[in-house]
Structure formats: structure tokens, C-alpha cells
Amino acid sequence: MEIRQLRYFIEIVKAGSYSTAAKNLFVTQPTLSWNMTNLQEEIGNKLFYQVGNHIKLTTVGADFYEESQKIVQAFDQLSHHSIEETFYEKKMLAIGSSEIISSLYLTSIQQFMQDHPNVTLFLEENDSLKTQYKVAHQELELGLVSYPIVESNLEIEENNHHTFQYHPCLIMSYTHPLGTANQLSFKQLKQETFISMSKDNVLYHLLEKKSNEYGFTPNISLVVNNYKTFIATVAATQAVGIVPLELKQDYQDFPLSWIPLNEKLAGFDIVIVHKKNEPLTPTAALLLEYLVNSHLEAFIN
Numbered sequence: 151m152e153i154r155q156l157r158y159f160i161e162i163v164k165a166g167s168y169s170t171a172a173k174n175l176f177v178t179q180p181t182l183s184w185n186m187t188n189l190q191e192e193i194g195n196k197l198f199y200q201v202g203n204h205i206k207l208t209t210v211g212a213d214f215y216e217e218s219q220k221i222v223q224a225f226d227q228l229s230h231h232s233i234e235e236t237f238y239e240k241k242m243l244a245i246g247s248s249e250i251i252s253s254l255y256l257t258s259i260q261q262f263m264q265d266h267p268n269v270t271l272f273l274e275e276n277d278s279l280k281t282q283y284k285v286a287h288q289e290l291e292l293g294l295v296s297y298p299i300v301e302s303n304l305e306i307e308e309n310n311h312h313t314f315q316y317h318p319c320l321i322m323s324y325t326h327p328l329g330t331a332n333q334l335s336f337k338q339l340k341q342e343t344f345i346s347m348s349k350d351n352v353l354y355h356l357l358e359k360k361s362n363e364y365g366f367t368p369n370i371s372l373v374v375n376n377y378k379t380f381i382a383t384v385a386a387t388q389a390v391g392i393v394p395l396e397l398k399q400d401y402q403d404f405p406l407s408w409i410p411l412n413e414k415l416a417g418f419d420i421v422i423v424h425k426k427n428e429p430l431t432p433t434a435a436l437l438l439e440y441l442v443n444s445h446l447e448a449f450i451n
Contacts, residue, residue, distance in 0.1 A: 156218045158177075160218055161174055166204055243271055244271075246290040246294070248294075250316055254314060296352060296419065305426045306422075307423070307442050319409065320334055320392060322409070343387075344357060344371065352418060353394075382404065
């Protein structure tokens with residue numbers, strides 16, 4: 151059974167004859183006759199009969215006529231809505247990320263926007279833990295975040311072609327007494343003053359955890375939530391900070407030493423998250439597929 155056959159059937163009943171219905175539908179009478187024969191065979195009942203030049207409904211046909219009208223009307227409403235949704239309505243999508251992760255995905259996001267000019271993306275930059283919270287509470291639909299994933303009700307999607315990570319690194323002024331070291335351990339930082347990103351950043355918790363493992367509480371003099379302010383402040387003081395090594399090329403002009411940690415620290419995997427067991431909007435699904443299937447290029451060697 152096809153929607154076209156239902157339209158033919160409804161028009162035949164309204165017109166009262168094959169000839170008039172054929173004119174109204176811009177088809178031939180044999181086309182109508184063939185479709186109605188197939189329709190009645192599929193249903194297994196006679197829907198109408200012809201007396202002279204007039205079409206009359208059977209009892210089954212009368213019921214089928216009422217239901218056919220409802221089906222065609224619902225189909226037309228659905229089609230109209232889909233067309234408006236596809237071609238006319240401006241799509242808007244709110245996603246979350248952090249400064250460093252945005253840099254990684256920026257090229258792909260820009261390409262997505264070029265390919266889909268009817269989409270407006272709102273990119274809200276927060277630290278990873280805050281982005282996770284907002285996605286879990288449906289304030290954002292997608293989040294580009296790093297491990298650890300602390301919200302239990304998130305679905306995690308990884309890029310199909312690469313595993314993307316960022317790696318923690320110590321920074322300090324060239325003039326800092328430890329500024330010429332090739333690498334350092336948290337154990338050597340017990341007496342240092344730290345500048346830290348906020349508690350929404352996983353590096354804050356890394357600093358706290360690793361310091362506690364060596365029996366001290368880090369002396370944090372300033373907490374900020376912006377990497378540019380963070381790095382500029384470290385460069386102007388004798389404080390120590392932990393940042394992603396991948397930011398180095400963006401801040402090469404700052405008088406800083408970038409010193410690897412000799413701890414056995416794995417990089418933080420970067421993934422895409424969305425609310426678990428909640429359907430995505432078509433626009434979010436489109437972007438998710440695009441980012442998961444794209445060949446992203448790391449922005450640092």
C-alpha cells in the first residue's frame with residue numbers, strides 16, 4: 151500500500167467517478183483503475199462499486215475512506231514540517247569545550263560550518279569538568295572534553311581514526327631556580343608556590359592528587375579559569391603552574407620554561423560526550439558524526 155494509492159482512492163470517492171478523478175489528478179483512467187485493483191487485492195475487500203457513472207462505497211470502503219483521509223493528512227503535515235525543518239529553519243546548536251580542545255577541533259568545526267551554512271554553532275568554552283556537568287544537565291547538547299569523565303550519565307564517543315590527547319607539563323619563569331631543569335617530579339615541588347586553573351579543570355585535581363601522594367598540600371596563591379591569564383601570571387612571577395604541553399606553540403613568546411614531568415602520567419584522552427539515553431537533535435547528530443568520522447590533525451608535533 152502506498153500513500154499515492156490512498157490519494158487516488160480519496161479523489162475517486164470525492165469526484166464520484168474515475169473520469170473526473172483522473173482529470174483532477176492529471177493521470178489516465180487506466181492508471182487509476184490499475185492502482186485501485188491492486189489496493190483492493192492487498193486489503194482483501196471491495197472498497198467501492200460502480201452503478202452507471204457513479205462510484206459508491208461499501209461498508210469497508212466507508213471506514214477505509216475515513217482512515218485514509220487521516221493518514222494522508224498526517225503524512226502531509228509530517229512532510230511539511232520536515233521540509234521546513236530541512237530547508238528554511240535556521241539550526242542552532244550549543245556545544246561546550248575548553249580552550250585547548252577547541253584548538254584541536256577548530257579546523258573541523260570551521261569546515262562543518264562551511265558545509266552547513268544554515269547551522270549556527272554556539273561554542274561555550276569552559277574547563278572539562280564544567281562542560282561535562284552542563285552536558286549531563288542538558289544545558290549543552292555536545293561536549294568536547296578530556297578524561298576523566300566524572301558524570302555517570304554521559305555517552306562517550308571517540309574519533310574513529312585517532313586517539314587525541316593532551317599532556318601535562320610544568321611551566322615557570324626562565325629566572326626560576328628550577329627553570330633550567332630537563333624534567334621534574336612533584337616531589338621536588340613541595341616548597342613551591344603554584345598558580346592553578348580552577349577546580350573545573352582536571353589539572354587542578356592532578357596537582358592536588360600528585361602532591362598528596364608525596365605528603366604535602368600544594369601552596370596555591372592564585373586560581374584562574376583562563377589559560378592566557380594563567381600563563382602570563384606564571385611568566386611574571388616565581389610561581390609554578392601545570393598546563394597542557396600542547397599550548398606551548400601558542401605561547402612561545404612568553405619568557406617561560408616548559409619542563410616535562412618525570413612522573414608516569416598518561417595523556418588525557420579527548421572525547422565527545424552527550425547525555426546518555428537521550429536522542430540528539432538532527433543538527434547535533436550531524437556534527438557528532440562529522441567529528442567522530444573526520445581525520446583530525448593534531449596541532450602540535
